[in-house]
Amino acid sequence: MIRNTAASYGRVARFFHWSIALLVLLDLGLGVAGKYTPRSGDTVGFLQLLYSTHKTIGVTVLALAVLRVIWAVTQPRPLPLHPERRLETFAAETAHWVLYAAIFLLPLSGWVIHSAEVGFAPIWWPFAQDLPFIPKSERLAELAANVHWIAGIVLAATVAAHIGGALKHALIDRDSTLARMWNGRAAGDAKAAHAGKAASTLAAMGVWAIAIGGALTVFAPAHEGEIAARQPAQSTAGWVVQEGRLAISVTQMGAEVTGGFANWDARIEYDPDSGAGTVRAVIDTTSLKLGSVTEQAKGPEFFDVATHDKAVFEGDIRRVGGSNHSAAGALTLVGQTVPVTLDFDLDLADDRATVSGSTALDRRDFGMGAGYPDESTVGFSVTALIELVATKAE
Ligand code: HEM
Ligand code: HEM
Known part of the structure; x- marks a missing residue:
């Protein structure tokens, strides 16, 4: 079935979930590998390939995310299998909203870094290089990189909890939560209800407000000064x-x-x-x-x-x-x-x-x-x- 029902995920929703999941996990790995690769003349070629791949995959995620949301708003969201476990349902749905936001925030903050800084590792065809309205600015690139990094930590932690939850359902509860997303099996009670949507979306927004607010303020990198800053007047001769x-x-x-x-x-x-x-x-x-x-x-x-x-x-x-x-x-x-x-x-x-x-x-x-x-x-x-x-x- 192409479309979702109250009890099952359709093919399109499953395609979006698994393709984005795969690309996001790959990009997390590439991002971390890039961060911990030493910078030297020997690694510059490797890093260029790594970051071009990373950026192109990331922009692909953004494109898929836009299509996914357009599709998702036209579809029913399958109901939770255990609505009586209110806290668990609330946590799972909060994680879903955090993840939905992450597939926008990570690519966008990455794209801001790329647009604000000069040179290095282009994004490949068919995507554009620079976002409109983003000036070349080292400070902006630094701040965006900080948001990108902290957002990456939030994403990694949420995905870990999300995968943990999916495994718990499969291995301990032995229910159809994972099968529903994996092969489209229908499961659940049509009389069930989602966790309060307002509460879980608010909780997810709170997570992101703290993460992004923190990245831009308390955890912001110290400013080292603009390129070619004014230099102290020391010369005395002449x-x-x-x-x-x-x-x-x-x-x-x-x-x-x-x-x-x-x-x-x-x-x-x-x-x-x-x-x-x-x-x-x-x-x-x-x-x-x-x-x-x-x-x-x-x-x-x-x-x-x-x-x-x-x-x-x-x-x-x-x-x-x-x-x-x-x-x-x-x-x-x-x-x-x-x-x-x-x-x-x-x-x-x-x-x-x-x-x-x-x-x-x-x-x-x-x-x-x-x-x-x-x-x-x-x-x-x-x-x-x-x-x-x-x-x-x-
Ligand atoms: C191996 C990794 C993953 C597994 C096993 C997995 C498993 C699942 C399962 C079983 C569901 C259905 C939950 C339910 O019916 O209540 C789900 C939903 C979801 N997953 Fe994943 N997932 C994985 C990775 C990811 C990643 C990396 C992301 C995003 C970055 C993601 C985002 C989502 C979202 C947003 C939903 C909610 C979909 C909706 O209801 O519209 N997942 N996942
Ligand atoms: C799913 C999407 C993405 C994920 C999960 C992701 C994740 C990461 C992670 C974990 C890092 C390492 C942290 C760091 O070095 O600060 C990183 C670095 C980086 N990413 Fe991404 N990224 C994504 C998309 C993008 C996109 C679309 C671009 C650009 C168009 C991009 C550009 C960069 C750059 C330039 C760095 C190096 C930052 C620095 O040197 O401080 N990323 N990314």
Whole structure:
């Protein structure tokens, strides 16, 4: 039978239950496996495959969940087999509502993480990548990841209780609860009634309110600061950097991923009359943020921050003409020193210098990403972008 009756689940309801159950359990497993896989150059390919699979399965669950609910509201819900066991019936039905909500909340929170963060592990065809109205924001991605994680714990605990209940009915009560869902057997008394629907839905809503509220407040991750945060003004020689941004962008799986260094310091000597000077910038590579690939980028294959926690650029500044300047020198990164020229604009007004420039580096010059000899996963070119405002030291 296609449709449900008061005593049985029809084929469609059973198809939705078991297909979603299978995919949800698989995705829980993949999510946990991903969480506990160490981040390194060696695992990046594996993690990419794992998360693309995880996300695509998750979005499939969401699509099935929408169809399931549309179908379920047109169907009677089979009545409980033991309505006289009021507490048990209430607990079972609360668990069903918690699970119904979970098959929306998990995929949606996951999709928000994916939309808010940059790069890494695409969702596969035929689904879209980004949800509308979700901005690229590291903070939002962090919060959504926290909701996703805590929702995953609630889901896992509820599924465990749900499976436990199904097994108890099959093995201890020896009734037809499991058979009803497994092969559509009809069972139960048409005069039975569901547990108070309002009470069980309210209880399930309470569970989710506590979980999501907690994830967004008490259990929210501490905020580490935005990418390329304002850096402390420490330089004294010549010009003092008041604020600045040191960003990098790379192409990863065909999409541009932009991030930056939160901590760096630049000592600048510059004579506005001659347009000549020197610069020495020291960059704390451990402060790199590069969207969802931060850990891989900091790993041994790329910036290797465990061994090289600093990068240094030293160069001579020269005015090319008007506001156009260049700083020609050397960049030492992961132990390799390579000649680099940074072209930048420098605008002076009232002893305030506004600098904005960029340069293109080739990761191969620094021996980065040797395991990625072509550009299919990570592009060769890395664009470094610098913007700063400095004032003349007293
Ligand atoms: C091996 C794992 C599972 C078993 C053995 C199982 C078993 C069952 C059984 C026997 C029922 C019918 C309960 C009744 O008639 O009162 C049921 C209903 C339900 N199950 Fe599962 N289940 C499993 C996994 C899951 C998972 C992973 C989810 C969701 C994430 C889920 C969601 C639901 C929901 C929402 C209902 C209520 C359906 C309705 O009445 O519309 N189940 N399950
Ligand atoms: C049935 C649906 C889903 C379940 C049960 C599920 C479960 C999980 C679990 C248990 C984790 C590990 C916890 C963690 O790393 O914080 C995880 C991680 C993750 N999931 Fe899902 N997920 C689902 C759907 C999705 C979807 C649809 C997406 C994206 C489109 C997604 C994206 C992610 C991402 C990006 C992570 C890593 C989070 C991080 O690094 O903090 N998930 N998921």
